[in-house]
Structures are given as C-alpha cells and as structure tokens.
Amino acid sequence: MDAHKRAANGFLDRFGIALAPEDLKLALTHRSYAYEHGGIAHNERLEFLGDAILGQAVTVKLFLDYPKLSEGELAKRRSSLVSAVALAEIARGIGLGEHLLLGRGEELTGGREKESILADTMEAIIGQVFLSAGPEQATAFVRELIEPLLEDPDRFTVSLDPKTSLQELASEHGFAQPAYEVIGSGPDHDRTFAATVHLGRATGTGAGKSKKAAEVAAARDAVAKFQASRKQTR
Template sequence: MTSQHQNNTGVGSDWEPDPGVVAFAEQLGVPVSLELLELALTHRSYAYEHGGVPHNERLEFLGDSILGQAVTVMLYRDFPELDEGQLAKRRASLVSTIALAEIARGIGLGEQVRLGKGEDLTGGRDKASILADTMEAVIGATYLSAGPEQATALVLRLVDPLVNNPERFGAAMDPKTSLQEAAALIGASAPVYDIVSTGPDHNRRFVATVTVGPYTATGSGSSKKHAEMAAALEAWTDISARTS
C-alpha cells in the first residue's frame, strides 16, 4: 500500500498545481478544480511516458456529451427559422474537430497540454485532434467542478464567435469537397491523400497526410474516412487563413 493518499483525480495529497494550469484556470473564468483541470490537460502520450498516470480520455467522453447538449439547446432557442436538417448541420459544425481546435488555439490551450516527448516533437500542441479532445476534457472537468450551468456557460462563451460564421459550416460538414474548391481557387491540382495505420486490429488508428500544392496537413481518426476528413479540414483552414 502506498503511503501517498490518492484522490479520484489520480494525484497525491502533496500535489501542487503547475503555475501554467493556475493561469489557464483564471483565463477560463470558471471555478474549475485545478486537479481536474490538470487531468483534463494530460494526454495519453504523457501518461504512457510517466508510468501510466491518469489521462484525460474519461473527461473527454463526458465533455463531448456536455458540449453537444449545450450547443443543441442554444441552436434550438436562438435559430427558430432553421429546420431540423439545418440545425443538425450547424451543430455538427460547431462541435467538429476543426471548430474545437480553433477554439482551443484561441485560448492558448496547446501551450498547457501535457504531452509525451514524441508527440510534442511532432507538433502535437497544434494537432487538431489533440486540441479538440483536450477541449472536450476541459469542458468535462468544468462540469464536475462547477456544475451544469457553469459548464454550459463556458461552452456558449467559447462557441459564440463561430455561431454566425456561415463559411465554416460548409467546410466542417464536407471538408474534402471544400478543400477541392480551395485547391481550384489557388490554381493547385486536386488534393492527394496518403494514409498509414498503427495499432492492433481492434484499436487501429489512421493518420492521413494531404498535399495541396505547397500545403500539407495531417489528420487522424478511427477510420480512413475520418482521418482524411480531419486532414482536409486542417488543410482547408490553413489555406483559407493564408489566402484570405
């Protein structure tokens, strides 16, 4: 039996918060537990390299549900003119990997994520899938710390800048077509995708790299389709930002 008491966040009784986590909590503006927030910022690559310490995937699971509910209710209330199909498209866009990554970049989340060395060296702090998953985990930590009202308020504050941006809805819903259109606008050939897979058959992960003229982007997912879509979204966002 270890002499160090462990609480349900997986940290010991002598734990002290990282100054960066404290500053990030203040930036969020919600009364979130610092222990839970640090857990939310811990990627599985970090956990693997540090003896299997707890990581953020359970909080991510929770945050995904909280995010979806908050966005669904907001859209239903604020857009009475939209039918079910239009509401579904907007919701899918606002909770998409690219939207969450955009939000995460806006609040400097990447700087605070605890990553393994390999993931850090390969650009993990700006990888859309890692940023999106961590953003969901932060929402989950807020829910457990401060309750549903505070978590919902945080979600709505974070997504508010994206709600009335119609350009992003098309890209998030059909990123491969949007990327083809962007390629045509810059006079580049059609996007070319290259896919590799890792892991056992029951837990296979796919990584897609897409090349469009001078631009390249990567994306990952549980299927080839999802990996290609994530890569296309990354490329579309990059091209749009550089050519706008």
C-alpha cells in the same frame, strides 16, 4: 512553474472559471504522460463526459438561436461544431496546447499540435468544468467557446461539408476534381493520417485519427487558402 499551474492562471481565467489544481491537471493529462509516470489517472473518462456536455449545449443553442432552420440543417451545424476539427481550432485559439501534459513520444512528434489530442483535451476540460462548477457554468463555457465559429458565416458554411465545398469550387473555376494523398503513420492502435489536396495553386494539408478526418481537414485548409488568395488578387 508546472504546465497545469500556468494554465490555471491563463486560458481559463478569461472565462471566469477556476478549477482546483489537481482537477485541472487531470483534465490536461494525456494517457502517454500517465503511462510514463507510473500509470497515474488521465483524462479519457473526462473526455467521455465532456463530449456529452458539449453536444447538449451546442444542440440547445442552435435550437434556440436558429428557429427557422430545419432539423437536417441543425444536425449539420451541430456535427460541425462538435467535430474534432472545430474543437482543435477552439483549443488553438485559447492556447491550450502549451499546457498539455504529454509523454515523451507525443512531445517529440508534435503532440501539442495534433488535432485529436487537442480535441480530446478540450472535451476533458469541458467535463471537468461540469463536475467542478456545475451544469450552468459548463453550458455557458461551451457557448462562449463556440461563439467565434458562429460569428464567421463563410467559414461556418464551409465547415459543414468542406469536401463538397472543395468539389464545388473546383467545378466553378475549372480545376480538376480534388484527389487526396493520404499517408498513415504510427502503431496500429494509435494511427495518425496526414492528407494533402490541391485546388488550383492552393495546397491544403490536414491530419486526423482516420483517413476521412485527415481529408476533411485538408479540404478545409485548401478552401481557406484558395479564398484568401482570391481576396488578395481582387
């Protein structure tokens, strides 16, 4: 069975969403797959739409659910929830990676786990839900997607600014201030960066389409591992 047909019977069913097979396939089609199959349509336009729908839905939810937060705090939380890191986490949580339509190059280099591809495809899915099911269902879909992130206050606090959280933990526990090792790979037009950072014995790793994104992902990973190790020793 094709990936997009498996997807129709899987990750969207739990949300009560049914997309036409051709619409779902478009949302799952990465440009690398489209190029290798004669230049067929891919999901980048849907990403553009989905990004706007995501931003609006998250903004409204935060505004209504957190009436005591200042504009600045609301903006920080929104930025966290619509970030590539958050979207990739959501995508992994619903098993989106296995359904992606990727070109051979991306397949061989771990494209199904790449943060940027997962995040972009998640936006494309949101965009397609908006077109196919309408604004109300698209908004409900976004709210259900981000709910697990909002339910974990510790993780959410770190996600607002993981690099600052890492620095604060280093100072608190007497560790050296974090130093990031970043390595770039791939062609200039499609560069990917991998970052590593240490917090005591915890080593965080992360990847992204920019050095900053990779460092943020590595910082979040280091904080999570450090906090997990502390819990185990208590």
